[in-house]
Amino acid sequence: xxxxxxxxxxxxxxxxxxxxxxxxxxxxxxxxxxxxxxxxxxxxxxxxxxxxxxxxxxxxxxxxxxxxxxxxxxxxxxxxxxxxxxxxxxxxxxxxxxxxxxxxxxxxxxxxxxxxxxxxxxxxxxxxxxxxxxxxxxxxxxxxxxxxxxxxxxxxxxxxxxxxxxxxxxxxxxxxxxxxxxxxxxxxxxxxxxxxxxxxxxxxxxxxxxxxxxxxxxxxxxxxxxxxxxxxxxxxxxxxxxxxxxxxxxxxxxxxxxxxxxxxxxxxxxxxxxxxxxxxxxxxxxxxxxxxxxxxxxxxxxxxxxxxxxxxxxxxxxxxxxxxxxxxxxxxxxxxxxxxxxxxxxxxxxxxxxxxxxxxxxxxxxxxxxxxxxxxxxxxxxxxxxxxxxxxxxxxxxxxxxxxxxxxxxxxxxxxxxxxxxxxxxxxxxxxxxxxxxxxxxxxxxxxxxxxxxxxxxxxxxxxxxxxxxxxxxxxxxxxxxxxxxxxxxxxxxxxxxxxxxxxxxxxxxxxxxxxxxxxxxxxxxxxxxxx
Numbered sequence: 001x002x003x004x005x006x007x008x009x010x011x012x013x014x015x016x017x018x019x020x021x022x023x024x025x026x027x028x029x030x031x032x033x034x035x036x037x038x039x040x041x042x043x044x045x046x047x048x049x050x051x052x053x054x055x056x057x058x059x060x061x062x063x064x065x066x067x068x069x070x071x072x073x074x075x076x077x078x079x080x081x082x083x084x085x086x087x088x089x090x091x092x093x094x095x096x097x098x099x100x101x102x103x104x105x106x107x108x109x110x111x112x113x114x115x116x117x118x119x120x121x122x123x124x125x126x127x128x129x130x131x132x133x134x135x136x137x138x139x140x141x142x143x144x145x146x147x148x149x150x151x152x153x154x155x156x157x158x159x160x161x162x163x164x165x166x167x168x169x170x171x172x173x174x175x176x177x178x179x180x181x182x183x184x185x186x187x188x189x190x191x192x193x194x195x196x197x198x199x200x201x202x203x204x205x206x207x208x209x210x211x212x213x214x215x216x217x218x219x220x221x222x223x224x225x226x227x228x229x230x231x232x233x234x235x236x237x238x239x240x241x242x243x244x245x246x247x248x249x250x251x252x253x254x255x256x257x258x259x260x261x262x263x264x265x266x267x268x269x270x271x272x273x274x275x276x277x278x279x280x281x282x283x284x285x286x287x288x289x290x291x292x293x294x295x296x297x298x299x300x301x302x303x304x305x306x307x308x309x310x311x312x313x314x315x316x317x318x319x320x321x322x323x324x325x326x327x328x329x330x331x332x333x334x335x336x337x338x339x340x341x342x343x344x345x346x347x348x349x350x351x352x353x354x355x356x357x358x359x360x361x362x363x364x365x366x367x368x369x370x371x372x373x374x375x376x377x378x379x380x381x382x383x384x385x386x387x388x389x390x391x392x393x394x395x396x397x398x399x400x401x402x403x404x405x406x407x408x409x410x411x412x413x414x415x416x417x418x419x420x421x422x423x424x425x426x427x428x429x430x431x432x433x434x435x436x437x438x439x440x441x442x443x444x445x446x447x448x449x450x451x452x453x454x455x456x457x458x459x460x461x462x463x464x465x466x467x468x469x470x471x472x473x474x475x476x477x478x479x480x481x482x483x484x485x486x487x488x489x490x491x492x493x494x495x496x497x498x499x500x501x502x503x504x505x506x507x508x509x510x511x512x513x514x515x516x517x518x519x520x521x522x523x524x525x526x527x528x529x530x531x532x
Contacts, residue, residue, distance in 0.1 A: 012417075013418075018055055022047050022051070023044075025040065025047055031507055031510070033503075034503045037493070041402070049063055052409040056410060066339070070397070077353065078443070081357065082392060084358040085135055086494060087358065088307045088364070090385050091365040095368035098143075104304070105118065111273045111275075112149070112275060113213065116157060117209070120161040121205055121233075125164070126255055127139055128162055129165050129170075129251040130251055137158045137491050138492070141154045141155050155493060156492075159492055163480060172245065182453045184471055193476055194241035197479075200520070205227075206226050237252065247319075307364030308360070318351045331349060332349070341408060392491070396487050407451055420459045431459075431473040432524060434455070434477065435477030436477045443485040445478040449478065453471055457471050469528055477520060483509045483512065
């Protein structure tokens with residue numbers, strides 16, 4: 001890791017300010033200057049490159065290698081997931097399947113509050129738990145926008161929802177990685193992460209509904225279903241995390257939430273259906289009438305949901321069937337960065353979520369499409385999808401390359417060390433903030449744990465705090481940073497057709513991120529001081 005040089009930079013304050021420049025550039029350009037996201041992130045990447053070679057004295061060769069590694073790892077698997085997700089949505093719209101999905105959700109409940117709980121919270125939680133890499137934002141957000149939600153709201157609500165499942169996302173990879181980089185016991189880490197999340201999982205359905213309706217009076221009408229949705233998720237996830245480990249905890253929790261939410265709504269339907277204001281005049285009577293439920297045959301529903309059903313089967317199969325687990329080994333390892341801390345980068349070709357999703361889309365398109373046009377529609381839709389996502393590809397590539405530069409040069413570590421030095425004994429309160437910073441920069445909970453997991457452990461030892469508790473706080477805090485990460489916002493903007501409006505999405509999510517991080521910090525500090 002490279003170190004800043006010069007008499008001025010011997011002062012940690014100035015080192016930290018300079019290290020923050022690329023991050024502040026993204027925030028200011030998106031949040032205040034309303035700059036296009038691809039321009040803001042390209043500028044931030046340029047600044048981080050200049051700082052790394054001038055202030056941190058990183059050789060240009062190594063800095064260039066870091067950028068190349070960032071761009072390639074951005075393309076595979078992150079950008080590939082985005083392309084496959086939007087392709088799946090686009091082909092479903094093309095074949096008319098989205099209209100049936102819309103009606104299916106209305107038949108479960110036409111109430112917009114319930115649809116948010118089912119799609120953004122429960123279904124989104126499953127996608128994050130099973131696949132990760134943006135699937136929990138891009139698919140639910142595109143579905144919500146497709147069934148009539150305001151695109152900005154669809155993006156914001158899915159970013160807020162995609163927090164609590166992130167800690168155990170991607171089959172528990174963040175927690176497993178955290179145990180590896182800290183040499184802390186996996187079972188204890190898994191249990192602590194689950195315990196830290198309980199309150200937030202139970203509260204999140206209520207928060208999502210309040211964000212939608214902005215009324216406590218209307219919240220009372222769905223209090224029971226919100227409680228069932230949150231408790232079922234939290235209870236099952238915690239039990240699995242404590243007794244079985246991190247791999248399946250969020251998958252079991254999210255599926256439990258999905259089934260319990262649907263069952264509760266069927267047994268106790270909402271009496272006063274909540275619709276958007278523009279829908280109420282023309283649809284409120286129809287929505288509460290029995291005649292409003294359009295009959296859709298099981299075959300029609302099965303065909304419409306085929307891409308997502310196939311995706312579910314693929315994800316579960318490659319992770320749970322022993323004979324298929326060997327597919328994970330079909331990968332290439334390449335070392336792209338040869339400086340300090342450089343390691344080989346692994347590219348999984350078959351089991352990466354993007355490939356599974358792309359195959360699901362192709363299968364779904366072939367089943368749903370019109371005779372004689374199936375292949376042509378798939379090819380045309382894929383071309384349209386690539387053209388649609390060009391700005392997003394630039395954004396994600398830039399932000400991941402910037403994260404690699406900041407990590408390898410030592411800029412990210414200096415920011416974290418400064419925060420720890422300033423906090424002292426109050427450090428447990430800001431430990432989630434450091435995790436959130438890691439995810440903001442990298443877009444990944446796993447990467448945040450690689451960056452700061454060891455730092456959290458070492459700082460905890462120095463201040464006589466519980467190292468496992470604070471290491472767990474890093475991964476939970478990282479889930480808060482997920483909602484404001486430029487990478488996540490770019491994904492959400494692409495899913496909802498809001499490319500160019502990333503600043504609006506960022507401004508909407510920042511207050512929720514800050515609130516989540518502060519409340520989490522209070523929990524971490526109090527439990528560490530009183531119980532541990």
